Amino acid sequence: MGHKKMHVALAGQPNSGKSTIFNMLTGGRQFVANYPGATVSIKTGAFSWQEKKISLTDLPGTYSLSSYSEEERITRDFIIDQSPSLVVNVMDASNLKRHLYLTFQLLELGAPLLIALNMVDVAEKRGLKVDADALSKNLHLPVITTVGSKGRGKNELKDGVIKAFDSNLDHEHLHIVDYGDLESYITDLSAKLLQSQIEESKVPLRWLSIKLFEEDEVAQKLVSSNFKNPEDVRNYVSKICSEFERKYDDTPRGFIAFRRHLAAQKIEKRCVVKTKEVSVTLTDRIDRLVCSRIWGPLILAGIIYLLYELSIVGGYELTNYMVPLLEGFRNAIEKFLPIGTFLREPLIRSLVLNVITSINSVLIYIPIFLILFALIAILEDVGYMPRMAFILDKLFRRFGLHGQSTLPLILGGVFVGGCAVPGVMATRVIGDEKARLATILIVPLMNCLAKVPLYTLLISIYFAKEKALAMFFISTITIILALSVAKILTLTLLKNRPSSPFVLEMPPYHIPTIRGVLMRSIERTWLFVRKVLTIIMIVAVAVFFLTNYPSVGEERINTYQKRAEQIKNVFTSKIQNTPFASQFKRDKDITRYLVIEERYKNQKRALFKASDERREKFEQRFAERYSDVYPLLNAKGKDGRALNKAFKVMKRERALLLMDLRDETLHGSFLGMAGKFLEPVTRFAGFNWKVNVALLSSLAAKESSVATLGVLYQQKEDGQTLAQRMKEQEKGFTPLHALALMIFMAMYPPCIATLIMVKIEAGGWKWAFIALGYPILLGMTLATLVYSGGTWLGLSGTQGMFVFYAIALVTAFLLGKVKGSVVETDIDEKTLKGKEVANL
Amino acid sequence: MGRAFVSGLGGMITLDEMKPGEHGVIHKNRARGVIGQRLMDLGFFPGVEVFVIRNAPLVDPVEIKVDGHHVTIRHDEARFVEVEK
Numbered sequence: 001m002g003h004k005k006m007h008v009a010l011a012g013q014p015n016s017g018k019s020t021i022f023n024m025l026t027g028g029r030q031f032v033a034n035y036p037g038a039t040v041s042i043k044t045g046a047f048s049w050q051e052k053k054i055s056l057t058d059l060p061g062t063y064s065l066s067s068y069s070e071e072e073r074i075t076r077d078f079i080i081d082q083s084p085s086l087v088v089n090v091m092d093a094s095n096l097k098r099h100l101y102l103t104f105q106l107l108e109l110g111a112p113l114l115i116a117l118n119m120v121d122v123a124e125k126r127g128l129k130v131d132a133d134a135l136s137k138n139l140h141l142p143v144i145t146t147v148g149s150k151g152r153g154k155n156e157l158k159d160g161v162i163k164a165f166d167s168n169l170d171h172e173h174l175h176i177v178d179y180g181d182l183e184s185y186i187t188d189l190s191a192k193l194l195q196s197q198i199e200e201s202k203v204p205l206r207w208l209s210i211k212l213f214e215e216d217e218v219a220q221k222l223v224s225s226n227f228k229n230p231e232d233v234r235n236y237v238s239k240i241c242s243e244f245e246r247k248y249d250d251t252p253r254g255f256i257a258f259r260r261h262l263a264a265q266k267i268e269k270r271c272v273v274k275t276k277e278v279s280v281t282l283t284d285r286i287d288r289l290v291c292s293r294i295w296g297p298l299i300l301a302g303i304i305y306l307l308y309e310l311s312i313v314g315g316y317e318l319t320n321y322m323v324p325l326l327e328g329f330r331n332a333i334e335k336f337l338p339i340g341t342f343l344r345e346p347l348i349r350s351l352v353l354n355v356i357t358s359i360n361s362v363l364i365y366i367p368i369f370l371i372l373f374a375l376i377a378i379l380e381d382v383g384y385m386p387r388m389a390f391i392l393d394k395l396f397r398r399f400g401l402h403g404q405s406t407l408p409l410i411l412g413g414v415f416v417g418g419c420a421v422p423g424v425m426a427t428r429v430i431g432d433e434k435a436r437l438a439t440i441l442i443v444p445l446m447n448c449l450a451k452v453p454l455y456t457l458l459i460s461i462y463f464a465k466e467k468a469l470a471m472f473f474i475s476t477i478t479i480i481l482a483l484s485v486a487k488i489l490t491l492t493l494l495k496n497r498p499s500s501p502f503v504l505e506m507p508p509y510h511i512p513t514i515r516g517v518l519m520r521s522i523e524r525t526w527l528f529v530r531k532v533l534t535i536i537m538i539v540a541v542a543v544f545f546l547t548n549y550p551s552v553g554e555e556r557i558n559t560y561q562k563r564a565e566q567i568k569n570v571f572t573s574k575i576q577n578t579p580f581a582s583q584f585k586r587d588k589d590i591t592r593y594l595v596i597e598e599r600y601k602n603q604k605r606a607l608f609k610a611s612d613e614r615r616e617k618f619e620q621r622f623a624e625r626y627s628d629v630y631p632l633l634n635a636k637g638k639d640g641r642a643l644n645k646a647f648k649v650m651k652r653e654r655a656l657l658l659m660d661l662r663d664e665t666l667h668g669s670f671l672g673m674a675g676k677f678l679e680p681v682t683r684f685a686g687f688n689w690k691v692n693v694a695l696l697s698s699l700a701a702k703e704s705s706v707a708t709l710g711v712l713y714q715q716k717e718d719g720q721t722l723a724q725r726m727k728e729q730e731k732g733f734t735p736l737h738a739l740a741l742m743i744f745m746a747m748y749p750p751c752i753a754t755l756i757m758v759k760i761e762a763g764g765w766k767w768a769f770i771a772l773g774y775p776i777l778l779g780m781t782l783a784t785l786v787y788s789g790g791t792w793l794g795l796s797g798t799q800g801m802f803v804f805y806a807i808a809l810v811t812a813f814l815l816g817k818v819k820g821s822v823v824e825t826d827i828d829e830k831t832l833k834g835k836e837v838a839n840l
Numbered sequence: 841m842g843r844a845f846v847s848g849l850g851g852m853i854t855l856d857e858m859k860p861g862e863h864g865v866i867h868k869n870r871a872r873g874v875i876g877q878r879l880m881d882l883g884f885f886p887g888v889e890v891f892v893i894r895n896a897p898l899v900d901p902v903e904i905k906v907d908g909h910h911v912t913i914r915h916d917e918a919r920f921v922e923v924e925k
Contacts, residue, residue, distance in 0.1 A: 063881035068874045095909055098883050254869065257880040261888075287910075293897045390912045394898035397914075403901070501917050502901055503878040506910040 006054040006165055007082065011075060011106060012090035013099050014061035015383075015507040017118045019043075020148030020516060021090050022058045025157065028519050032527065040070050041428075042078075049158040057084070065105045067218045069431070069500070076218070079111050080203055086164055087111040088157075093130045093145070094123035094508075096272055100264035101257075103139065104177050110204040114164045115143040116157055121150070122508065127276035134271040140174055149513050177263040179210070182252055185240050186210060192236065196228040212237045213252040283508040287387070296391045303384070304410050307375055312417045312449070315368030322367055324606040326360040331602050342591050342654065343557075343564045343661070351544055358540035362532060362753060365419065365449075369528060372411065372422050374521035379407075381512030385429065386504045393502060398816040399483040400490030402435035403502065409439070412446030414479050420444045420750055421528055424757040431504075434497040438489050440762050441771055442482040444750035447475060450702035454745050461723050462738035466798055473801050478746050480808045485778070487815040493770070532753040539752050543697065546670045552661065560661050567653045574646035578639040580632060594651065596626055600633055671696055685744065685783035686737040695744070702751055735797020740787040743804070747779030851925045855890065855904070856918035863891040864923040866906075871920035883907040884921055 012018040022030075026045030043058040059078055060071035067073055079087060089106055091099040106113055117132055136143040144160040146153030179186055189209040193201070201208065203222070211219035212233070224230045244252050289295050333356060337349040379385060389403025396405050405427075412423030423443040430436035447455075455474055463470035552560075568590060575581050584590050600622060607615050623630040635643055666672045675692035682692055726733070749772045750758065759768040790800040852867060866888045869879050883906050884890075891905040901914040 064877065066877050068877050097907065098909065101881065250868075251872065253872075254876065254880070258885055261880075261883070261885045283910075287893075287903075291894060291896070291903065296897045386912065390896050390901060390903065392898075393914070394896060394900045397900075501875040501878050502912070502914045503875070503882060503917060504912045505882060506903060506912055 006052060006086070006161075007057065007084045008054055008086045008088060008161060009057045009059050009078060009082075009084040010088050010090060011059045011079075011102070011111075012061060012118075013063050013092070013102050015505060016061065016090045016092045016099060017148045018058065018061055018090045020513070021088070021116055021118060021146060021157075022056065023516060023519065024146075024148050024151050024154050026056055028515070030523075032523065040074050042074070047158070050162050052162060054161065057082075062102065064102065065109065066214070067216050073218065076109070079106070079109055085112065086114055086161060088114050088116050088161065090116045090118050090148075092122075093117050093120045094126050094128055096123075096130060096135075097261075097264045097268040100267060101260050104260050104263065107139075107141075107174060107176060108204065108207040108210060110207065112164065112168075113141050114160055115139065115141050116153075117143050117145045118148050120145050121147045121152075122510075124275075125278075126281065127274055127278045129273045129275050131271045131273065135267070138267045138270055139176060149510075149516075175206075177260050179256060179259050181248075182213065182244070182255060182259075185244075186213070189213070189233070189236065189240075192233060193223075193227065196233065198226055198228060201226065210256060213241065214256055215241070215251075215253055281508065286509055287506070290384075290387055291390060296387075300388060300391055303379070303388075304414075307372075307410065308417065311368055311372040311375055315365075315371045318367035318371075319364050322364050324609070326363060327602065327606045330356050330360065331599065331606065334599065334602075339588075339591055339595050342568060342587050342594075343561055343657070350548075351541065354544045355537055355540045358536055358543075359533060362536055363529070366525060366529070368419065369422060369525045370521055372419075373524040374517050376407070376411075376422070376426065377517040377520040378512050381510055381516060383507045383509045386506045389502075389504060390506070396435075397502075397820075399487040399812075400435060400438050400494075400820050401483075401486050402430050402432045402439070403504075404430040404432075405435060405439040408443050409446060409479070409482075412443040413448050414446055417449050417452060418446055420446065420448050420754040421532075421757050422524075424754060424761050425524065425528070427761055432500045432502070434490055434494050434499045437494050437497060437762055437767070438486045440758055440767070441489055441774070442486045444754055444758075444771060445478055445482040445485065445747060445775065447478050447746065448702070448751075450751065451745055451748065454702075455742060457723060457726075458738040458742055461727050462733075462735040462797060469798070470801065473805060474742055474746060477743070477805060477808060480805075480812050481747070481782075484808070484812045484815050485774075487818065487820070490820060491818065528753070528757075532756060535752055535756055543671075543699075547666055547672075547697065548669060550668060550670070552665050552668060556664065560657065563657055564654075567650055567657065570653075571646050571650040574649075575643055578642055580635070580639065580643050583629070583632070590650075593629055593632070593647075594654070596629055597633060597647075597651075666693060682780070684788045685780060686740045686787035687744075687783070691741065695748075699749065699751075702745075702748060736787060736790045736795065736800050739790070739797050739800050739804075740783040743786055744779040744783040747775045747782060749773075749775040749779075852922055853925060854919045855892075855921035855923050856902075856915040858892045858923060858925075860892050860894045860902075862925070863889065864925040865889055867922040867924045869921050871917065875917055875920060879913075879917070879921065882911045883909070890921075890923060 010018055010022055022043065022045065026047050028045075030043050030045040032041050032043050040060050042060070044055065045058075046053065046055045048054070057078070059075045062069070062072045062075050065072055065076045067076075078084075087106060089103050091103065103113070103115070115135070117130060117135065120130060123130055130145075132143045132145050142160055142164050144153055144157045146157055186206060186209045189212065190205040193205045193208060197205075208219055208222065212223065215237075220234070223233050227233060241252055244250075244255070248255065250258075290299055330353070334353065337352060338346045340346040340349060379388075385404070385407065388406050391403075392406045393403030396402060408423045408426040408430075410418070410423075411426055412418045412420050420443050423446065424440055427436050427439045427443070430439060455471075459467055459470045459474075568587065571590070572581070572584055575584065584593065603618065603622070604615075607618055632643065671693055672689070674696060675689040678692050679687075679689045682688075687695070755768045755772060758771045759765050762768070762771075786800055786804055790803075793803075795803060853864075855866075858864065866884060866886055868886055869876060869884050871879055888907045893903040893905055893910065895902050896912075900916075901912050902918060903910060903912045904918070905911075
């Protein structure tokens with residue numbers, strides 16, 4: 001017996017404190033995996049106790065074991081298919097009756113059960129004393145009392161697990177719930193099933209009979225595939241059901257649930273003693289404010305503001321500390337890469353540096369994510385989430401969304417400066433499948449941090465006088481457009497997706513544990529990093545080839561080579577009378593010095609905030625490693641000045657030369673060709689091929705839109721900003737062009753990292769492709785409307801802004817009026833009739 | 841189950857018609873399918889006492905205290921629940 005590996009599963013209703021029990025048992029070492037083909041993730045962990053190794057699976061929180069939600073199906077299938085050695089049922093002691101509904105269903109499923117009676121402290125505060133022994137006697141199950149958040153009952157629970165395992169619990173013949181008048185039919189049906197089973201059933205037949213009377217879909221399928229004469233069984237069930245309904249004015253399903261309720265009531269009466277009357281709890285008092293008509297929305301706005309302030313603003317401060325770290329990493333790798341020649345870098349060098357830059361551009365968000373995820377964990381643990389949904393559900397429902405869409409949209413950056421990745425990840429809690437998918441698809445339309453640089457660039461050039469107005473426009477137009485898009489999606493593409501009712505528990509407020517919050521924050525950040533890194537690498541490589549190949553022809557290279565020789569010659573002639581001349585004889589020497597000088601500067605910059613001691617150490621090491629050229633770096637005197645001056649000129653000339661070459665390469669590259677190919681279409685939106693290239697290259701990461709424009713509108717004179725360059729070189733570019741471009745950027749398709757999250761959360765690449773495709777079409781259409789329409793009407797940029805805003809508002813308003821689909825329910829005809837009678 | 845036909849005689853209204861501050865006893869949950877299941881999951885059974893706590897700032901949904909705990913549902917869903925005042 002002792003050698004058998006133990007698989008223990010944790011089951012319980014939402015808000016039972018299941019995850020705190022999981023953390024208490026495993027100490028937080030865990031592995032999160034998505035259940036195959038599902039968006040529900042399952043945590044597994046392990047612990048050792050009394051020389052036994054026990055693996056622990058945390059099943060999703062469910063109220064029941066029906067077939068209506070993915071969580072319920074997964075929990076049920078897991079218990080049936082994996083047949084765990086023991087199921088620990090975590091119950092909230094302050095709400096025993098309701099949590100017993102699930103316990104009964106687990107028992108009927110034949111799972112060997114142990115009760116962890118959790119949150120006894122909360123129960124006591126509410127004046128409820130739960131008698132664990134009485135509960136154990138009434139349920140015929142072992143019961144251990146715990147307080148997961150404080151780690152109380154840890155060893156007792158572990159002992160209990162081992163003991164329960166050794167005593168080989170078998171609950172199949174334990175009938176706690178008496179189904180009254182239905183009992184005889186259940187016995188009848190079980191006998192029928194026993195006769196017609198092809199092989200011994202994996203599930204208890206009593207359970208299957210009950211489920212069939214509940215008209216459970218999965219149970220019906222089970223009968224069709226594993227039993228002889230499924231037709232007979234089906235006929236019998238429907239006959240009994242309709243007879244029962246006629247006789248009792250209730251479905252067997254409702255009756256079964258009601259009998260469970262009565263049984264739970266009976267047990268509660270026997271096991272729970274009220275020690276004091278608590279009429280108004282602290283939660284009630286807080287809710288009077290938090291959910292009130294005036295304060296509710298104000299407090300919500302305050303929380304959103306704090307969320308932004310702490311994570312985006314505070315996190316952005318922290319990225320300052322990430323930069324030296326990431327640059328240090330880049331510099332460390334750079335040292336090992338071959339140098340190449342004055343004109344051309346070896347492929348391996350540019351490719352590797354390119355990939356690292358792409359990875360760094362994502363990793364830089366880690367501090368923001370850590371803070372953001374910690375804050376979300378706090379809001380979740382406190383119990384604020386359902387309140388948030390309560391306050392805003394009405395508004396969002398008009399557009400096919402759900403009250404729980406609030407947080408994902410906030411994280412995505414409802415106004416300015418969010419990130420779609422945590423936004424999409426946060427959609428997981430939305431219980432309504434249709435609203436969840438719609439939310440996933442519109443979160444990328446929010447204004448993420450990476451869209452902001454392009455906005456500020458364009459606004460500072462073309463809307464310099466109306467900066468605040470333009471900023472207000474762009475930060476509010478996105479949510480208006482997104483709501484319309486959500487409504488259209490739910491009326492078309494998502495029309496046939498199941499919708500669920502809005503029935504949410506508003507649990508009492510809790511004080512979160514630091515440990516739980518930190519763990520969840522780290523867990524989610526790690527999930528992001530792990531998932532995203534590999535794909536980012538692949539995409540960075542792909543973009544590199546698309547922007548560099550086919551490369552510039554041999555003939556052109558020769559021209560560039562000549563220019564390179566000239567630049568070098570100017571340099572060597574300028575320094576020929578200095579003692580350093582001998583060190584710059586060959587191309588290789590010059591190139592090497594260029595690279596080392598760059599390296600020196602980079603590493604010094606990374607140490608900008610370090611102590612004097614560390615900086616000195618760095619100088620020493622650098623001097624040792626490059627003893628031949630180190631003295632040149634800080635050369636003084638007349639000759640030194642000459643060298644520095646000549647070197648500076650050469651460096652700038654070379655940079656311009658390389659930029660020309662890069663520009664020409666981009667022209668002829670696949671991406672450049674695509675940009676030109678698209679110009680006849682994008683012309684109507686006011687985008688020339690250069691803008692197209694910038695937009696195309698942003699597909700990998702939006703941050704690069706400004707960087708690419710920087711390359712395209714290259715620097716001619718020192719110290720000219722990109723804004724000045726763009727203004728100077730694009731004389732034909734009007735504010736209307738800029739407006740169209742900004743609207744296109746607002747609707748820009750999600751970055752690769754977001755697409756991966758869309759795939760995970762929506763459950764398939766299909767959704768990632770939709771999320772990629774529709775914003776392009778939409779953005780293009782809107783930009784064309786703005787540019788072509790605006791030109792036709794002769795509008796200025798600001799006028800265009802007003803007209804577009806008004807049209808968008810009216811559209812959203814009208815779409816909000818369109819009636820969406822209702823949750824499917826075969827409404828009891830009598831309801832309506834009964835109501836008519838009552839009204840007469 | 842004998843009180844099934846008391847309906848229509850006055851005191852019976854549906855939960856969505858009740859105002860904040862009012863309370864009553866559930867007579868029947870007429871919703872089927874997933875709505876019926878969710879309502880039962882959270883304790884909407886005949887004989888259980890319900891208090892309407894408050895409407896949301898935009899009127900819908902509504903917060904209800906049922907069997908000692910708080911639940912929020914939309915008026916659309918509340919209309920399936922018959923209550924004796």
